[in-house]
Amino acid sequence: KAGVTQTPRYLIKTRGQQVTLSCSPISGHRSVSWYQQTPGQGLQFLFEYFSETQRNKGNFPGRFSGRQFSNSRSEMNVSTLELGDSALYLCASSPGGPVGDTQYFGPGTRLTVL
């Protein structure tokens, strides 16, 4: 099976712009979670989507949003970019049953905000 894919792999934006990142889960997986990784804060949970519904949310401002499509692909959007949003954004997928299960991560999107 193909793994989790994320596009684009690298992105450079300027402050105030917005950005959309895409994640395609492993075939058959219905849950997609997003994480942000920075040198200062480490890996932090952003949100999780299952069957097109946000099922769990981390402690991030409303500028960070996401959605999931009927084919389980997911996008996350960051509006009004700030310098501190520079990070590696990781997507993870899992089969997504009634209880939590093992998540498999993609390679990440490296976002640089100038």
Place this chain on the structure above:
Amino acid sequence: DAKTTQPTSMDCAEGRAANLPCNHSTISGNEYVYWYRQIHSQGPQYIIHGLKNNETNEMASLIITEDRKSSTLILPHATLRDTAVYYCIVRRLIRGNKLVFGAGTILRVKS
């Protein structure tokens, strides 16, 4: 979810077993121990998980103490490609997926 404590860094000689400890003294009966690793700037890679029995797969073995307050991840024959940050995570398998990552252990495999 229970908090974990791991050493900041460890060194291991190539070809030898790497034993990475994790303390989770406040673990609850329904919490699993998960291990992931992250090679520089890549996405975390799932290694193994367990509840109370020891587990083994093609990558590693997981030894959980009888009281479940600590565990050890064993890479039987470490190679240079095993150099990575290793994360021990304790989580309940409840509705909704969320992994809480700590700082992990930097494992350096040296030739």
